[in-house]
Amino acid sequence: MPASATKPLRVAVLADSDTRWKWGALTANRIAPSGPGNPGDTAGAADIRLDGYLLRGRATPTARQLGEVGVRADSLREVTAVEFLRAMREESYDLLVLALVGGGVQAMLHGLKRIWEDRPQRPVVVTGxxxxxxxxxxxxxxxxxxxxxxxxxxxxxxxxxxxVYEGVRADSGSVTEVALPFLGGAAYTGEHDPYTVVFAAQPSVPESRKDRTYLLNRLVQHARRHPEREVLLKLRSKPGEHTTHIEELPYQKLSQRLDLPPNFHLVYGHMGDVLDRTDLLVTVSSTAALESLHRRIPTVVLTDLGVREALGNHHFVGSGCLASWDQLDAGHRPEPDEEWVARQGVAADGSYATAFDAARERITKLLARPGGLPPLTPYYTPVTAPGYLPGILARHHLGPDGTPLPGAPAADKEPGPVRQIVRRAARGAYRHGVQRVAPVIRRMGEL
Structure with a gap:
């Protein structure tokens, strides 16, 4: 049943990166039936208990990344997939948010189906x-x-x-319209002093050194052309840290070779804090564009490298925000298409306050369902995808029926100090290999 004033709703979030932890935790706060009266309040609900689980892998967030996200949990620990499934068997939750890549979600759905098969009650499971x-x-x-x-x-x-679901004859009843949970902040009211241009960088878009160097040079040129402006390069992570996508060529490293003007700065931190002082947001295809449009900040999605599916900026066709650096330098300012903005869940018209109502109502009904919830029924099964599903499950050390495979990594207790040191060293070596060694090998292969 939904939480009361004396019994907080128990919520768990499993995430595999800093950005997904941010999405999962904020989503949990917004969709929990006992959540705050004002859905726009991102501070979190006082009447839910939020337990966070971080899936161990290449993108497990660091303490700095977690602090930058700014979402608090009542407990937070790093787990393997098998450790998480054990916790879900031993603990009792009302709501579970899976903030993972698709393969991770599928593996957890099968693992959860297995461990809950003899339980009369299970949590409502949410993903996105x-x-x-x-x-x-x-x-x-x-x-x-x-x-x-x-x-x-x-x-x-x-x-x-x-x-998509109806096209493969899968149940589409689970699809629930909401909005991005991290929209918010004060609406743009006019230019700041100094006028501030922000480029929202992305870890993997674009990928090549040539394209990333081009974008960096154009940003620096803009700063030199407008010394009265402050020009910021907003970065997602520091060298050695991973986010949702691998960043092989960090802008920090590329910028070390340039003579940067005094009005050009690299910045980190919460995107909302940066947008508080932004007069023009520029990006290739970052979700930051939607955050900016929500606040009615002038927003540009760059066309310099083409409008291509590989860049993701094709999503913004029809938005009114597509433009090039040449156009920006000439004084162009975009005017977003209001109909396009409304269809993208940006909710700049004030409808954001009710964007999560439908999800809360559905969860309330599911929690109150007599006799509990039916077993989880993924579309992919050993019958529908016998050549695909086993490999996905095996990557998380699960067998075709969702049962942990023999020798699957798990621990009955928190690792000791020596194991923690070894684990950190191993992760650092892996990240060094991904960011430094692998790109060199690829370049050598292209010679």
């Missing part, structure tokens, strides 16, 4: 996407099928999601 869905639509959606709620961040996404 961190931001703009511009690639692998069918693949990602079918890997998420089986959750009680599959959240769509906009009206457009909700329609696309249902079309």
């Amino acid at each position: 996407y961190v931001g703009v869905v511009y690639e692998k639509l069918a693949d990602g959606l079918l890997l998420r099928h089986g959750a009680d709620l599959v959240l769509a961040n906009s009206r457009q996404d909700a329609e696309r999601f249902r079309t």
